Amino acid sequence: MKDLITLKNMDSTEYQRYLNNAIKNYAAEHVKAGNWSEEEAIDKATNEYNKLLPEGEKTPNHKLFTIHAEDKEVGMIWLGVRSEEKGFIYDFNIWEGNQGRGYGKQAMKEIEVVGKSLGLKSIRLHVFGHNEVAWNLYKKLGYIETDIVMEKNLEV
Numbered sequence: 009m010k011d012l013i014t015l016k017n018m019d020s021t022e023y024q025r026y027l028n029n030a031i032k033n034y035a036a037e038h039v040k041a042g043n044w045s046e047e048e049a050i051d052k053a054t055n056e057y058n059k060l061l062p063e064g065e066k067t068p069n070h071k072l073f074t075i076h077a078e079d080k081e082v083g084m085i086w087l088g089v090r091s092e093e094k095g096f097i098y099d100f101n102i103w104e105g106n107q108g109r110g111y112g113k114q115a116m117k118e119i120e121v122v123g124k125s126l127g128l129k130s131i132r133l134h135v136f137g138h139n140e141v142a143w144n145l146y147k148k149l150g151y152i153e154t155d156i157v158m159e160k161n162l163e164v
């Protein structure tokens with residue numbers, strides 16, 4: 009499979025749509041994890057995104073892309089440059105209904121090309137241990153674990 013997907017710079021409308029959903033999801037995750045109360049969650053999540061992306065999709069050192077395939081948007085990926093030579097994938101999604109068709113793998117390969125063009129020597133990312141599809145994908149593409157957090161539930 010080649011040229012399955014293209015990455016396009018997010019425009020401001022796409023960014024606002026992405027941001028609204030991302031804030032809601034991020035806030036809900038923190039409420040679920042017991043970190044934040046329902047009342048404060050949206051404000052706290054909004055603050056964190058504003059800190060990371062003060063100029064929205066045009067924030068220097070951050071590249072936010074929509075992923076396109078077959079003339080439609082199938083996902084998004086956000087690469088940030090943390091230092092001159094190290095990148096970090098802050099977010100990556102293939103939207104439901106479009107998963108499992110190879111778009112994610114292609115997008116990850118494409119982001120390497122972007123990273124190299126920016127002069128990056130490495131790209132890091134975070135993945136939850138329970139996210140087997142993503143974890144397997146990253147392993148297959150050559151990502152290695154650099155730091156592992158382990159937990160045992162004592163309540164069962």
Ligand SMILES: CC(C)(COP(=O)(O)OP(=O)(O)OC[C@H]1O[C@@H](n2cnc3c(N)ncnc32)[C@H](O)[C@@H]1OP(=O)(O)O)[C@@H](O)C(=O)NCCC(=O)NCCS
Binds near residue numbers: 106
């Ligand atoms: C993780 C994610 C980005 C992968 O994108 P995708 O387009 O669905 O993945 P692909 O179709 O490119 O498949 C990648 C590999 O995973 C495998 N795979 C995909 N979906 C799978 C599933 N439901 N079960 C098992 N394997 C699966 C594919 O077979 C493929 O392996 P292969 O190269 O050996 O054939 C996408 O599923 C997603 O957005 N998930 C929700 C958000 C998320 O978890 N983001 C990542 C945060 S770290």
